[in-house]
Amino acid sequence: MAKMVEIICENIHSKKIYAPGITLMEIASDQKITLEHPIIGAMVNNRVQELDYQVFNPKIISFLILPIPLGCECICVLFLCP
Numbered sequence: 001m002a003k004m005v006e007i008i009c010e011n012i013h014s015k016k017i018y019a020p021g022i023t024l025m026e027i028a029s030d031q032k033i034t035l036e037h038p039i040i041g042a043m044v045n046n047r048v049q050e051l052d053y054q055v056f057n058p059k060i061i062s063f064l065i066l067p068i069p070l071g072c073e074c075i076c077v078l079f080l081c082p
Contacts, residue, residue, distance in 0.1 A: 005055055010062040011035070018055065025051040028063055037065040 004017045009031055016031065024042045028051070033039065041050050043062045 006058045007055065008058075008060045009033070010060065020056045021054050023051065024049060024053050024055070024061065024063075027055070027061065033063050035063065035065045037067045039063045040066045 002019060005020055005022075006015060006017055007027060008015050009027070011033055012031060014031060016027075018027065018030075024044070027033075028039055028042075039051065041048055041064045042053070043049075043064060044053065044055075044059050048064070
């Protein structure tokens with residue numbers, strides 16, 4: 001039997017067990033995380049991670065949003081433009 005990992009989601013104050021290798025996007029979808037703005041990533045054990053980050057060990061997760069359109073433009077300029 002494969003080792004399972006416990007995920008604590010601070011946004012909805014829940015604990016759930018998952019198979020190793022699950023992504024943050026899959027966790028958000030499974031737990032039906034709905035926030036007032038789109039989820040852009042997560043704090044995972046106090047470190048920022050992208051939504052395609054795979055979880056292999058127990059983690060504490062808090063999903064992050066980007067509440068203002070200007071912030072999105074700034075991120076695109078900072079990370080996508082040379």
